[in-house]
Amino acid sequence: MGWLVQYVQSYLDPRVTVSPGAAGNVFWALVYILLVFAGVSLGVICMNWLERKILAHMQVRLGPMRVGPHGLLQPIADAVKLLIKEDIIPAEADAVVFWVAPFIVVLAAFTVFVVVPFGPAHAITDMNIGILFMLGVSSLSVLGIVTAGWASNSHYPLIGALRSSAQMVSYEVAMGLAVISAILMTSLNGFGLYGVGGPDTPGIGTLSMIGIVRAQEAQHVWFLFKFFPLGLIAFAIFAIAMVAETNRAPFDLPEAESELTAGFHTEYSGFRWSLFFLAEYSAMIAVSSIAVTLWVGGWLRPFPNALGGATWDLAFSFVPGLAFLFLAGMTFYNVRRMPKHPFFKIQTMGLAGFGAVLGLIGLILFVPPVRDRVGDIFWFVAKVAAFMYLYIWYRGTFPRYRFDQLMKVGWKVLLPIGLGVLILTAGAGIVGLEMAQHVTH
Amino acid sequence: MESMLHISTLHYLVLGAALFLLGVVGVLTRRNVIIVLMSIELILNAVNLNLVALSHYWQGMSVRFGGGPGALHGQVFAIFIITDAAAEAAVGLGILIAFFRNKETVNVDEVNLLKW
Amino acid sequence: MTDPKTLSPPSLETHVAAHDDTFLDTNELVINMGPQHPATHGVLRVILRLDGEKVLGLECVIGYLHRGVEKIGENRTYAMFNPYVDRMDYVAAVSNGLGYCEAVEKLLNVEAPPRAQYIRVILTELNRIASHQLWLGTHALDIGAITPLFYTFRDREEILKIFEKYCGARLTTHAFRIGGLQYESYDGFEQDVKNFISFFKPKIDEYEELLTTNRIWLERTKGVGVISGKDCIALGVTGPVLRASGVKWDIRKAQPYANYKNFDFEIPIGLNGDTYDRYLVRMVEMRQALRILEQAVNGIPAGPIMAKVPKVIKPPVGEVYHSIEAPKGELGYFIVSDGSTQPYRVRVRPPSFVNLQALDLMCRGQLVADVIAVIGTLDIVLGEVDR
């Protein structure tokens, strides 16, 4: 029994600074898997509510207001509704494939989180091929979409499926080129915006997600700004391609409701449909976390250079708690604004309770050991949340592309620009290295 | 039993051989061109498996015999073979589409235009 | 006029033979879009023949909303039929009523008094704005921009409030009577309209900000569903669609009715006849409608609101065709009177129905997504198409 406790505790040793998978600790890896799975599911639920609310406020309406205070329980009500709905399999459908397809999509969307680094030690595992793995597995979801469309044995889903496969395959190319230019930057390990390799650095790049963030830490620059404006352009390409990759507005052609009713999942209902929903949102979170890891410094806090030093570190470590306290404050402000009618008593109490929970989380985040351990997770999640907001914003603002235009953007705009950026990054690296060597000799 | 529980290179090679045989059976017996192409993919994968397994084996060998940690030639070959498989699939499926357009079938034994 | 034979759309067969066959040859796909489809604006059913995503041809199946309005007209007295016309283009009910009332007035040879004319113009132009707002919202929604819908509905509400205050109904207003108006304008009517004018002017800019220079909007609408002025005339297409194709034809100017000749406004025309031009034309029309409203509301004369019309309307034997410029195009009423209290025949020339003919011509060779855009840009209302 003792060895088991020891085994469990061995990972808690503060000297361990690697992810449980890399440390070979199966128990903690399982715990992390559960945590990440729960966290992503919770994120999807939050995203569901937030998207409706934010979109509603952009569109001068209120959004869900009935289920729970300010519609807070709406996602749960929807989930219950979806679970108890009849699961219809069309008579002419290929039952087995129809049954399997949503699971492929969900598996692909969730498996990528294996390598997402929420912090230097907060990842399920760190793989040597991290980013390759993420891109590869997230590209598997296209299989699920194609088979779902095909198995429905109906016109609209089939067109939706063919559209989405063509779209995802084409945008993967642009996405890959942008990613490669970021990977290239990991090997040019000199300081600052244009630094490329000091005298004693061998300049070996890495595909590992944690390694990429560490490279940004070591170079004191987020790759967004590296070789300005090359990093920015590569990031922009990725930011466009990732929207297309997740089939979201303005690239939501596979499920364009005005043309194809609901695209590939027209024939799906109930639980199986909710799996597609879950997969779509967790894929959004996944690609956002790729973008965060590669360009926006992963778990690193903002302004490491301008506001460096122990004092600022301490100041920034209070931000998570303050953020939650701010949310709690907003909630309490809205509690005051609730109608005073007795009908709203329970709702008001619920909102107050929610605010109290948020405030409590905020207070817990001020406790020093928690503060130190959670700071990086907070920054990562905050950055991902910013991307999520962008997704909602796009949806509220843009019309939808037409299919040929979408392809044109992918192949004739993003791909050449991506290639150009890649070549320029490599060129800048070579020139910089030559110059660095020239200086040292 | 010992040999069953201790996974050695031979295990991988046997697995590769089994896949290869499955692929061969598929190529030789099926009529549907698409499935024949998929069987060819199986064969290529069997070869890849062997290459990677042997590359792993060589990494365990001493440098004197050409092994050592850097002996990843098998993996490099596997990557080349995957490239070949991509090319083969693209061209094969292209031919298949051209064929289907002309004869409205995907059966290999109806590909007999050269048989006169 | 040009020879109509040269303008007839190409037959389906020749078109299929001519289509570009350098690409992957896929089986022709026949897709049934509607009558229950989110983007067919009601119960339009479109049978699409597709090659991949390209439209080889399409056929509109209509009649799902047929209520026999014209036949009803033969069995009602002139005054009783008046509310029915509101149910055709329910989005622009006031215009329908105006057209009918003026047609009967023409038959009776009476003219509504000036005050009634002014109020009619005000309500009709408000209705034109409301119709265009609904078109803009749904059209943008079809193309994928969901936000304009809510903006336009928010602002359309102000117009509907004025209608409600005036006659009690919001949608099917039955605002006019043969010979003038039944109701005097309510207290503060002018002020409400003026408030609306100042409220709505910045809102148009808001819509335009969202769409006019939006790259995706431009790409989705420029060069899509192009139709030439000649084809428009040959097919009888009227309204903003015709004007966007460069034909300056607006019945308000060409054959002025009500008292439009007293107002100073301009007729916007487009150059290319594509969806974007139609969009711009309608946006400018909204601004011009505001201009008319401004002039009308400042110049409402005092006086009676009803001409001398007998209680039982018995027009002399004869027939009349009267058309007005409804928001969607030329709305004409052909009424034959046999001297009795009921019309012998009422024939409506609905703009939506006639404009819908152009759909096939505009969509050939385009993509599925463009069909949606073109249905949206034609601005059809199925109540009017089917009657």
Place this chain on the structure above:
Amino acid sequence: MAPVATPFFFYLLAATMIIGGILVITRKNAVHSAMALITALLAQSGIYLMLYAPFVAGVQIILYAGGIMVLFLFVIMLISIERTMKERQFNHQWLIGIVAAAALGGLFIAVYTRGKTLFPEGRLTYAEGQNTQAVADLLYGPHTGMYMFSFEIASLLLLVAIIGAVVMAKKRI
């Protein structure tokens, strides 16, 4: 420490691959075959991971499962398969084919039983740590890059394949 679960995962993945392979060659419906093949390919990438070849595993997932198989599915959906499914699935020489394959299998068995000793177990000392970098060294390294030329040839091959596929699939050039 040697991974404790190695035999378990090996047999799991191997069984997946074998069953997948059998399904590929026996299913009537090409889509089902393709799905089985995808499963087999993914299991194989797991095997690559067990062999400390993560880069090949990643390439396998991206290229095979994500690229080639999507192409397969695309083509299967492009051509109607209803007719093919109703027809005879195996050709006339299926017996001969199986006999030939069995002979080959016999050869394999003979080789592997006789030559078992030729393959002593590899010593699993090498961690995956720098696998990608090592492969990259072999491909592009300034001193060790002995496959640079082959790599370029491969890219040429892909170019030819692209052109060939377009030429084949297009009706009229």
